[in-house]
Amino acid sequence: MLLRVNKSFDTRVEKSSRVLEVAESFGLGLSDKRFVIYEDLEIEVNDGDILYITGQSGSGKSLLLRDVAQQLREGGKNVISIDEVPLLDVPLVDQIGSDTREALELMSQAGLNDAYVWVRKPSELSDGQRYRFRLAKVLESGANVWVADEFAAVLDRETAKIVAFNISKAARTRGATLVVATTHTDLTKYLGPTLTVEKLYGERVDLTKYEWLPA
Numbered sequence: 001m002l003l004r005v006n007k008s009f010d011t012r013v014e015k016s017s018r019v020l021e022v023a024e025s026f027g028l029g030l031s032d033k034r035f036v037i038y039e040d041l042e043i044e045v046n047d048g049d050i051l052y053i054t055g056q057s058g059s060g061k062s063l064l065l066r067d068v069a070q071q072l073r074e075g076g077k078n079v080i081s082i083d084e085v086p087l088l089d090v091p092l093v094d095q096i097g098s099d100t101r102e103a104l105e106l107m108s109q110a111g112l113n114d115a116y117v118w119v120r121k122p123s124e125l126s127d128g129q130r131y132r133f134r135l136a137k138v139l140e141s142g143a144n145v146w147v148a149d150e151f152a153a154v155l156d157r158e159t160a161k162i163v164a165f166n167i168s169k170a171a172r173t174r175g176a177t178l179v180v181a182t183t184h185t186d187l188t189k190y191l192g193p194t195l196t197v198e199k200l201y202g203e204r205v206d207l208t209k210y211e212w213l214p215a
């Protein structure tokens with residue numbers, strides 16, 4: 001599916017007396033300005049692809065992720081965002097999987113391998129543990145597009161690499177499309193992306209396509 005992204009915004013400064021004083025003192029221009037973030041950016045996203053969006057904070061990577069997700073929804077895909085997965089106030093093992101075996105398998109795939117954690121409620125877990133449980137719920141969802149903004153940001157780097165490997169493997173096994181955005185650039189070999197989008201400042205975007213040989 002060929003996606004085309006165009007995103008820009010206008011900035012206007014309210015010209016209060018203090019704003020005018022600062023502008024005059026420091027030589028600031030206060031004219032309205034249009035900022036172009038993406039202009040006619042074309043991205044080919046097919047079933048089973050892994051799209052890895054990177055860039056500095058504030059560069060526009062989250063904006064791109066949301067636009068890609070929206071276009072895929074409009075194209076008839078079932079999209080789930082890890083940030084929107086609801087958590088119930090009951091033990092983890094009771095809110096995932098059709099039985100105990102499947103529940104433990106899904107949680108293990110997401111990096112939750114501690115029996116002590118399986119019997120706890122989300123409110124009793126760390127941010128990182130809750131994040132991994134949301135990943136497990138994504139694996140269970142049946143959606144064919146998985147979206148994660150600030151992917152693995154609450155995890156330490158070693159755990160992030162393990163989770164990246166596990167979720168990409170699960171996506172490929174299920175034929176799901178995975179779209180992640182993060183400032184971190186150390187996950188390429190663990191995610192095995194088919195396309196990396198590095199968002200630079202201004203309108204600059206670097207696209208890198210990959211062809212991974214079967215292990």
